[in-house]
Amino acid sequence: MKARIVYIFLFFFCLWAIILGRGLQLQIFPDQKLLALKKRQFKKFLILKSRRGSILDRNQKDLAVTVASYSLFADPFLIKNKKKAAKKIARVLGGISYRKILKKIRQKQKRFVWIKRSLSKGEADKIRKHLVRGFSFVEEPLRIYPNNNLLSQVLGFVGRDNRGLEGLELEYDNFLRGHDKRLKIRRDARGRPLIINGQVFLSEPEGGHIILTIDSDLQFFLEKELQETFLKYNAKSAMGMVLDVQTGEILAMGKYPGYNLNHPTHYSPSLRRNVLVTDAIEQGSTIKTFIVAAALKYKTAFPSKKYNIGEGVLKIGRRKIRDAHRYKKPTFLSLEEILSHSSNVGIAKVAFELGQNRVYQILKDFGFGQKTGIQFPGEGKGILRSPPWGKHLFSNISFGQGMTATPLQIAAAYAAIANGGILYRPYLIKGYVDPVTSKKTWVKPTKLRRVLDENTAFTLKLMLNGVTAEGATGHLARIEGYPVAGKTGTAQKVDFINGGYKKKAYFSSFVGFFPVNRPKYLVYVAVDEPWPEYYASTVAVPVFSKIARYIIRKNNLLPSSVSLKNLVLNPARSKKNTDRKRTIPFKESGRVPQLKGLSLREALSLFEGVPVRLKVKGTGRVYFFSPKVDSPLHPGDDVVLYLSSDSKKIE
Amino acid sequence: MRAYWPHSLRELFKPYLSLFIIIISLFSIVMIKMEVVRVGYVVLKESEQLKRLMDHKRMLALQWAEMTRPERVRQIAISRLTLSEARSGQFIQVADKEIAIRQ
Numbered sequence: 212m213k214a215r216i217v218y219i220f221l222f223f224f225c226l227w228a229i230i231l232g233r234g235l236q237l238q239i240f241p242d243q244k245l246l247a248l249k250k251r252q253f254k255k256f257l258i259l260k261s262r263r264g265s266i267l268d269r270n271q272k273d274l275a276v277t278v279a280s281y282s283l284f285a286d287p288f289l290i291k292n293k294k295k296a297a298k299k300i301a302r303v304l305g306g307i308s309y310r311k312i313l314k315k316i317r318q319k320q321k322r323f324v325w326i327k328r329s330l331s332k333g334e335a336d337k338i339r340k341h342l343v344r345g346f347s348f349v350e351e352p353l354r355i356y357p358n359n360n361l362l363s364q365v366l367g368f369v370g371r372d373n374r375g376l377e378g379l380e381l382e383y384d385n386f387l388r389g390h391d392k393r394l395k396i397r398r399d400a401r402g403r404p405l406i407i408n409g410q411v412f413l414s415e416p417e418g419g420h421i422i423l424t425i426d427s428d429l430q431f432f433l434e435k436e437l438q439e440t441f442l443k444y445n446a447k448s449a450m451g452m453v454l455d456v457q458t459g460e461i462l463a464m465g466k467y468p469g470y471n472l473n474h475p476t477h478y479s480p481s482l483r484r485n486v487l488v489t490d491a492i493e494q495g496s497t498i499k500t501f502i503v504a505a506a507l508k509y510k511t512a513f514p515s516k517k518y519n520i521g522e523g524v525l526k527i528g529r530r531k532i533r534d535a536h537r538y539k540k541p542t543f544l545s546l547e548e549i550l551s552h553s554s555n556v557g558i559a560k561v562a563f564e565l566g567q568n569r570v571y572q573i574l575k576d577f578g579f580g581q582k583t584g585i586q587f588p589g590e591g592k593g594i595l596r597s598p599p600w601g602k603h604l605f606s607n608i609s610f611g612q613g614m615t616a617t618p619l620q621i622a623a624a625y626a627a628i629a630n631g632g633i634l635y636r637p638y639l640i641k642g643y644v645d646p647v648t649s650k651k652t653w654v655k656p657t658k659l660r661r662v663l664d665e666n667t668a669f670t671l672k673l674m675l676n677g678v679t680a681e682g683a684t685g686h687l688a689r690i691e692g693y694p695v696a697g698k699t700g701t702a703q704k705v706d707f708i709n710g711g712y713k714k715k716a717y718f719s720s721f722v723g724f725f726p727v728n729r730p731k732y733l734v735y736v737a738v739d740e741p742w743p744e745y746y747a748s749t750v751a752v753p754v755f756s757k758i759a760r761y762i763i764r765k766n767n768l769l770p771s772s773v774s775l776k777n778l779v780l781n782p783a784r785s786k787k788n789t790d791r792k793r794t795i796p797f798k799e800s801g802r803v804p805q806l807k808g809l810s811l812r813e814a815l816s817l818f819e820g821v822p823v824r825l826k827v828k829g830t831g832r833v834y835f836f837s838p839k840v841d842s843p844l845h846p847g848d849d850v851v852l853y854l855s856s857d858s859k860k861i862e
Numbered sequence: 863m864r865a866y867w868p869h870s871l872r873e874l875f876k877p878y879l880s881l882f883i884i885i886i887s888l889f890s891i892v893m894i895k896m897e898v899v900r901v902g903y904v905v906l907k908e909s910e911q912l913k914r915l916m917d918h919k920r921m922l923a924l925q926w927a928e929m930t931r932p933e934r935v936r937q938i939a940i941s942r943l944t945l946s947e948a949r950s951g952q953f954i955q956v957a958d959k960e961i962a963i964r965q
Contacts, residue, residue, distance in 0.1 A: 273927040279917045332917070357927035405902055415913060431932035692955070692963045764953060770963050811944065830946045854944075
């Protein structure tokens with residue numbers, strides 16, 4: 212009996228030993244075939260797609276962000292009742308017809324069809340509850356531009372594959388895209404990754420972020436003013452730019468009409484191009500400043516030197532050049548007056564005195580005929596032929612025809628005059644944010660070269676200040692308390708089809724900087740083909756003035772000059788305000804206070820927390836209110852404020 | 863004093879002690895490996911949750927950007943607060959305690 216037990220025990224022991232032994236053999240000395248199978252089943256490469264980095268403005272406001280979106284797809288092979296499935300999905304999805312879905316899922320040969328792309332998480336969660344077999348979601352990145360049209364030509368946009376196609380999205384595509392992470396991992400039977408050997412977690416890689424020099428509030432104001440000008444003058448387009456003359460930072464840059472960055476393909480390519488950087492055109496009289504700069508630099512003239520401009524007509528060979536203003540008798544204009552009155556005849560004579568080589572050299576020094584080097588795709592360099600020039604071409608070049616330049620080149624060149632003679636490279640990128648360490652790296656301004664000495668630049672600044680004097684072409688640019696310097700340009704547009712110049716087609720521009728005594732900001736404004744008015748003095752100059760005033764208010768720039776004419780009593784010290792401070796707060800008295808003369812904001816702040824129904828009619832300051840002053844106020848009472856902008860009503 | 867383990871029992875278990883230790887160690891290794899895999903699943907779940915929260919954060923940042931865009935602020939100022947664009951001459955730039963300039 213005992214022996215039988217032992218034999219049974221030994222039998223089962225051997226069975227288990229064989230199984231254990233086989234297990235040990237497989238673990239320690241595996242078969243090659245099994246090894247290969249294990250590798251195929253368990254080891255996989257996982258690619259984590261990098262999330263595209265954001266683009267921010269100088270105040271860290273988002274201009275372009277990437278968020279997760281969910282795209283619905285179907286596997287027609289797995290869908291049994293296609294009609295029922297299509298009806299259900301169409302009902303839940305909305306915006307896509309049942310027939311369209313049915314057509315897609317009837318494609319038997321396909322194992323993957325898109326139903327709808329780029330749904331938000333909320334929409335995807337709603338649909339997920341009603342999904343049938345054969346439908347599923349895949350997560351895709353979606354690039355969103357929260358400001359729609361703002362800075363459209365500068366930012367550019369991305370394609371479906373999240374690659375930059377235009378603008379800064381294209382220029383900095385590699386940096387923004389980052390690097391995908393490729394991980395060698397093991398998966399379990401359900402396909403879930405096995406985290407072994409210290410792989411902490413599968414964090415999503417990100418691309419770098421870029422911080423622009425652009426101020427989005429200023430950009431919005433600029434684009435709004437350009438839109439108004441565009442509509443007012445039935446123009447082909449209106450464009451503008453604001454630069455910091457001390458560094459070359461571009462604070463705003465835009466063109467109207469623009470396009471909605473979230474739907475770029477709905478617009479024509481011409482609207483998407485940043486013409487301020489890419490398009491070189493004949494700029495007209497704004498070039499005259501550089502001829503004057505050469506005259507001062509090479510000491511062939513001084514501000515008060517007189518030139519005989521005759522009656523405003525100069526014959527060169529068979530052709531004539533004319534001033535916009537004709538004179539009844541032979542007239543002499545000083546160098547300063549040639550600039551302020553924008554005399555073509557006068558500047559041609561100054562240029563002839565200098566000679567072709569010097570004129571060519573000064574234009575090259577100021578960056579014409581070459582790229583500025585701004586990090587932006589498609590930058591134009593303009594056309595500036597090297598001498599020798601024919602006499603007529605030479606005269607044309609002196610007043611900005613016969614050569615082309617981009618608005619960016621003009622702005623950068625004028626910025627060099629404003630800052631005392633140093634040409635800086637204009638730039639749009641203020642800094643970079645490392646995607647891994649979040650460390651910020653700031654871009655430093657790039658000094659290209661000195662083009663004028665400080666004294667010459669100072670003299671030229673004063674002469675340009677004369678352009679905004681009373682009676683001069685830029686007088687509408689004047690801002691009380693802030694001396695402005697600048698130059699107008701009204702250039703005829705070239706007719707590429709028939710040759711020569713188009714009739715009734717002008718490019719009107721004004722470039723100015725302020726304050727002249729310590730320049731900080733430069734504003735360039737241009738209107739393409741305004742009509743019926745086309746002179747820069749009436750079309751472009753007022754836009755400059757509005758933008759400059761906004762910049763002054765926004766940055767609280769202190770005035771450089773104050774006169775009795777524009778001086779007002781500091782409102783904080785006015786008697787009315789002092790009286791208001793002495794009254795008992797009406798929340799304690801329970802009676803209507805004196806509201807006459809208050810702004811809406813002041814009136815609203817008085818009624819904060821008071822349980823009355825406030826009604827407002829009109830805009831401006833309070834000139835009448837009901838109930839009248841000192842009337843008792845009870846909770847739920849109506850208080851009506853009548854506002855007006857007419858100061859006579861308020862007094 | 864009598865020993866806790868009778869001498870006979872000790873002798874009985876002595877040969878099997880090392881085997882017992884080996885088996886326990888092997889089981890422990892297996893348990894630890896299983897625990898590593900289990901923790902791996904927990905980490906994976908937490909990383910998915912982290913990703914969801916990061917996505918949510920990005921969505922909130924986007925909504926904030928959309929709500930504070932200059933065009934919208936201007937629209938609200940005009941339509942709801944009945945404010946209007948200031949015209950030239952309405953601004954008074956305060957430069958000093960005593961000095962202010964009409965712009």
